[in-house]
Amino acid sequence: MSQANDAAGPTASNMKPVQVKLVLLGEAAVGKSSLVLRFVNDEFQLNKEPTIGAAFLTQKCRLEDKVIKFEIWDTAGQERFHSLAPMYYRNAQAAVIVYDVTKASSLEKAKSWVKELQRQANPNIVIALTGNKVDLVANRKNRTNNDGEVDEDGEQDAQEIDDDEEDDEDYAITRQVPTEEASAYAQESGLLFFETSAKNGQGVAEVFTEIAKKIPLEHILSSSRGARAGGANGSNGRVDLQNGANGQRLGGQQEKGGCAC
Amino acid sequence: MNDVNLMDEPLTSEQRASVVVPRTPVTPSAFGFTSNFFGGGAARSQPTPPPPSSSQPQQVPLPATPVQATPSTPVAPTPPPKTNDNRSRSTSISAFASSIGAFARGFSSQSQPPVPPMPTRTPSQISQRTSNAPTPSTFVAFGQQQQQQQQQDPRNSLANRSMTSARASTISNATNDSNMDMLLARLEAQNELLAQESKRRATTESDMDRALNHAKEEAAPGDDVDWDYWGALMHDYNGVVKRNPKQLATMIQRGVPSALRGLIWQLLAKSKDSQLESTFAELLKSTSSHEKQITRDMARTFPNHEYFSTEGGVGQEALFNVAKAYSLYDPEVGYCQGISFIVGPLLLNMPEEEAFCMLVRMMQTYEMRGHYTPDMEKLQLRLYQFEQLMEETVPMVFKHLRNQGIRSTMYASQWFMTVFAYKFPLELVFRVYDILFVEGADALLRFAIALLKMNHDRILSLDFEVLIEFLKHGLFEPYMNDAGLFIRDAYDVKVTPKKLQQYAQKYQALLQKQQAELAAEENLRESNRQLSSQVRALEGSLHQLNKEHVDLAKELITRKMEMAQLSDRNDVLEQKVSDLTRIVDSQGKEVEEQYKGEIEDVLRKNMEILKKNEQLEDQLAYMESLLVETKMKYAESEIERDSLSRKLSDMRKALGAM
Numbered sequence: 001m002s003q004a005n006d007a008a009g010p011t012a013s014n015m016k017p018v019q020v021k022l023v024l025l026g027e028a029a030v031g032k033s034s035l036v037l038r039f040v041n042d043e044f045q046l047n048k049e050p051t052i053g054a055a056f057l058t059q060k061c062r063l064e065d066k067v068i069k070f071e072i073w074d075t076a077g078q079e080r081f082h083s084l085a086p087m088y089y090r091n092a093q094a095a096v097i098v099y100d101v102t103k104a105s106s107l108e109k110a111k112s113w114v115k116e117l118q119r120q121a122n123p124n125i126v127i128a129l130t131g132n133k134v135d136l137v138a139n140r141k142n143r144t145n146n147d148g149e150v151d152e153d154g155e156q157d158a159q160e161i162d163d164d165e166e167d168d169e170d171y172a173i174t175r176q177v178p179t180e181e182a183s184a185y186a187q188e189s190g191l192l193f194f195e196t197s198a199k200n201g202q203g204v205a206e207v208f209t210e211i212a213k214k215i216p217l218e219h220i221l222s223s224s225r226g227a228r229a230g231g232a233n234g235s236n237g238r239v240d241l242q243n244g245a246n247g248q249r250l251g252g253q254q255e256k257g258g259c260a261c
Numbered sequence: 262m263n264d265v266n267l268m269d270e271p272l273t274s275e276q277r278a279s280v281v282v283p284r285t286p287v288t289p290s291a292f293g294f295t296s297n298f299f300g301g302g303a304a305r306s307q308p309t310p311p312p313p314s315s316s317q318p319q320q321v322p323l324p325a326t327p328v329q330a331t332p333s334t335p336v337a338p339t340p341p342p343k344t345n346d347n348r349s350r351s352t353s354i355s356a357f358a359s360s361i362g363a364f365a366r367g368f369s370s371q372s373q374p375p376v377p378p379m380p381t382r383t384p385s386q387i388s389q390r391t392s393n394a395p396t397p398s399t400f401v402a403f404g405q406q407q408q409q410q411q412q413q414d415p416r417n418s419l420a421n422r423s424m425t426s427a428r429a430s431t432i433s434n435a436t437n438d439s440n441m442d443m444l445l446a447r448l449e450a451q452n453e454l455l456a457q458e459s460k461r462r463a464t465t466e467s468d469m470d471r472a473l474n475h476a477k478e479e480a481a482p483g484d485d486v487d488w489d490y491w492g493a494l495m496h497d498y499n500g501v502v503k504r505n506p507k508q509l510a511t512m513i514q515r516g517v518p519s520a521l522r523g524l525i526w527q528l529l530a531k532s533k534d535s536q537l538e539s540t541f542a543e544l545l546k547s548t549s550s551h552e553k554q555i556t557r558d559m560a561r562t563f564p565n566h567e568y569f570s571t572e573g574g575v576g577q578e579a580l581f582n583v584a585k586a587y588s589l590y591d592p593e594v595g596y597c598q599g600i601s602f603i604v605g606p607l608l609l610n611m612p613e614e615e616a617f618c619m620l621v622r623m624m625q626t627y628e629m630r631g632h633y634t635p636d637m638e639k640l641q642l643r644l645y646q647f648e649q650l651m652e653e654t655v656p657m658v659f660k661h662l663r664n665q666g667i668r669s670t671m672y673a674s675q676w677f678m679t680v681f682a683y684k685f686p687l688e689l690v691f692r693v694y695d696i697l698f699v700e701g702a703d704a705l706l707r708f709a710i711a712l713l714k715m716n717h718d719r720i721l722s723l724d725f726e727v728l729i730e731f732l733k734h735g736l737f738e739p740y741m742n743d744a745g746l747f748i749r750d751a752y753d754v755k756v757t758p759k760k761l762q763q764y765a766q767k768y769q770a771l772l773q774k775q776q777a778e779l780a781a782e783e784n785l786r787e788s789n790r791q792l793s794s795q796v797r798a799l800e801g802s803l804h805q806l807n808k809e810h811v812d813l814a815k816e817l818i819t820r821k822m823e824m825a826q827l828s829d830r831n832d833v834l835e836q837k838v839s840d841l842t843r844i845v846d847s848q849g850k851e852v853e854e855q856y857k858g859e860i861e862d863v864l865r866k867n868m869e870i871l872k873k874n875e876q877l878e879d880q881l882a883y884m885e886s887l888l889v890e891t892k893m894k895y896a897e898s899e900i901e902r903d904s905l906s907r908k909l910s911d912m913r914k915a916l917g918a919m
Contacts, residue, residue, distance in 0.1 A: 053678075056671070
């Protein structure tokens with residue numbers, strides 16, 4: 001399939017990437033698109049448009065001697081778009097379920113996604129629970145101003161402001177989901193667990209690396225070969241990435257370097 | 262982003278007034294126009310309370326009525342000298358922006374925290390903004406009273422003539438008959454509304470004139486705009502449309518002058534509704550359960566557009582107000598992401614209460630509500646119709662997309678949900694709106710197909726990943742600098758109501774089939790569940806039985822083992838018994854023989870002892886006879902002794918006595 005142009009590295013030159021279909025789920029405005037944007041382009045956009053429908057992105061990762069290509073479906077978070085989600089998670093091998101650490105209700109929504117996936121999705125799906133926006137609560141001193149820049153005078157300000165305004169600031173940055181609570185839930189439900197900041201990049205790559213480690217790559221490799229052979233003319237109206245994932249586009253111009261993981 | 266100029270000096274109400282006052286010849290008319298044209302706006306800007314929302318529009322003592330009585334007297338004769346002065350116009354704009362802001366704050370002040378500083382803008386900013394995209398300021402900044410020459414309008418006579426042969430009129434345009442059908446259908450459907458609206462609209466005619474005149478002056482000299490037509494249209498919309506509907510379509514396709522856009526849209530959509538505007542004002546006082554979500558999306562709607570990018574700025578506030586009011590007005594839809602994107606282009610052309618009315622009209626009359634309802638049924642239908650049209654008009658593209666596994670939901674739902682505003686440049690979006698308000702939302706399909714047609718070869722050359730990106734962000738590129746071509750291409754796409762109806766029926770059938778399948782699937786799933794639970798129960802009892810069986814088997818084995826052990830022991834014991842019996846038997850004889858001799862000895866000894874005994878008895882008899890003899894002798898001696906003793910005693914007595 002992809003041989004000549006594979007830029008993934010000298011050791012990987014004779015190897016085709018393992019394609020991992022990954023879906024992002026979670027409440028609206030928790031930062032799903034931002035998380036992907038950070039992972040794929042290492043960018044952050046403060047006021048990202050809400051996703052309408054779904055977005056598709058890809059990114060390659062190297063894990064030991066394998067190249068993994070994440071095919072990421074970033075779904076719309078609003079409840080209204082819920083009915084579209086099965087189309088995107090149906091064949092997914094991995095799911096990142098995102099919540100906002102400053103918003104307790106978003107963890108509840110995340111839990112309901114976990115339940116739905118455990119009921120409806122691929123039984124071997126690897127699920128990562130991810131609490132995003134930790135930059136907002138990480139360090140009181142690093143409060144952010146309206147422009148999204150780190151407030152460098154924060155340390156002095158904090159002492160001067162103290163009570164009243166500090167409270168106002170608290171309102172915006174109070175953590176509502178303790179790490180232990182989410183982590184315990186993840187453990188009992190058999191999920192990977194991370195806390196991330198799409199804004200400063202903290203923990204983002206790790207989410208995808210750990211997913212890559214946990215996925216049975218050999219199994220995907222063998223099963224996808226079969227699926228591709230059988231699914232060449234299969235357009236049963238479902239989203240089946242394997243159909244679209246033919247070998248040609250692996251060797252093409254999309255090989256612009258993998259991520260650091 | 263922090264726009265310094267927007268945030269500098271707060272305006273008190275006096276200051277605001279003072280901005281207005283110097284422009285007496287101009288601004289009051291602009292203001293009067295606004296208050297008149299905006300209906301509810303005037304009521305809010307004055308101390309009088311807004312009309313009660315329960316009353317019918319006709320009965321409402323509209324602030325517009327006095328103006329209606331004197332449509333031209335106060336304003337008509339003054340052609341202010343400053344109109345061509347860019348600076349003064351800007352002042353008027355900012356004055357007006359202030360007044361809009363004041364209205365907005367007027368509604369919200371009851372339910373919201375204190376008013377933030379009112380932005381003022383520099384003239385350069387305003388002109389820059391208006392050149393980028395029309396803002397609410399642009400179209401309301403009409404300082405001019407127009408000397409409209411209705412009667413001499415050559416367009417009117419043309420229109421009159423064409424009215425006699427309305428169908429036969431041949432105006433060169435790109436519209437084909439199928440498109441006409443759609444237009445006529447739309448116009449017919451709206452005729453009823455027209456009748457109701459005509460009264461109210463009459464009140465605004467003079468304002469329209471003013472707007473038109475102003476727009477004319479704003480227009481660049483090179484612009485090829487048929488001002489006469491737009492003037493006639495705005496002055497007598499019903500008449501002009503009735504006389505020549507095709508001409509309207511043609512003119513709209515050529516593009517609505519941007520300064521008139523907000524007004525024309527409202528005319529096309531018949532959205533003016535002072536009753537609804539006061540409802541809007543009322544709704545703003547309530548709290549919507551969607552407010553948090555709406556707030557979160559405000560900064561995320563057109564984040565790169567100057568008007569909407571300022572956190573808490575006028576644009577975001579207006580966006581918030583309209584979205585919030587609509588969420589209360591239509592609780593089933595509430596707030597759906599995408600709504601803010603269709604409100605944005607409205608707000609760039611009209612103030613928020615009018616944008617709200619337009620939104621309501623778009624949702625209801627233009628049937629876009631079904632894009633945002635919980636089931637999004639209209640969106641699903643539209644996507645289906647889109648795919649069908651695609652298969653028919655661009656079959657290669659259709660096949661290619663299908664082979665690549667790309668479904669229309671992946672890229673086109675955002676087109677329909679945001680009227681292309683999600684990613685497309687606003688100049689194109691405005692043009693789509695123009696057509697949308699003439700034809701209805703089905704026109705969106707034209708544009709969608711036109712995009713695919715235009716990019717036909719490119720699409721075929723791309724594979725999944727690049728393609729899906731291209732479908733979302735690249736399709737409009739060929740039209741970037743030629744919106745007219747976009748419109749013309751869209752009109753080349755044959756879309757008839759009949760065809761769409763057929764597709765809709767097909768879709769219904771499909772849906773029913775799917776539902777039936779779903780129901781069947783659900784049934785199967787249910788019986789599967791039951792069977793599974795039975796299986797589980799049976800497995801459970803099987804397991805139980807197995808366990809019992811194993812237990813029994815184990816017990817059996819133990820018992821058998823015990824039996825075996827017992828029988829072994831039995832054998833051993835039997836053996837012992839027989840041994841013992843044998844021993845006992847043999848020992849008896851021995852003992853008998855042993856003891857026979859002894860017994861004989863004993864018997865013999867016994868005999869001897871018996872003989873000895875006889876001898877001893879004989880001796881004893883002899884001894885006894887001896888004893889008797891002795892005793893006899895003893896007795897005789899005793900007697901003798903006695904007689905002797907007596908003799909002795911007698912002798913002693915005799916001796917004694919002696």
